[in-house]
Amino acid sequence: MNMNQIINMVIRRVMNIAINxxxxxxxxxxxxxxxRNADDPDLQQDKKRLRQTARLTRRMGKF
Structure with a gap:
């Protein structure tokens, strides 16, 4: 591996962490x-859906 590849790998990893x-x-x-109440079941479902969507988006961005 040359230095350019290593730098790109580190930058990509840092950017993924920052985006997440x-x-x-x-x-x-x-x-x-x-x-909005923190114990509201609708809020919990919304948060879960948003996190799932974000996870899917992150996976799609890797291609």
Missing amino acids: KGINAGVDQMAKRKG
Whole structure:
């Protein structure tokens, strides 16, 4: 492996971590909107669906 490949691999990994943290932060912010109870089952389902969609999007981005 040459240095360019190693640098690209590290940058790709760091960017994936940053993107994942950003998506998770966005989901958490959506959950904190006014008028929503943290124990609300609909909210829990929404969060679960958003995380599943984000996971699928991340997998599709790898191709």
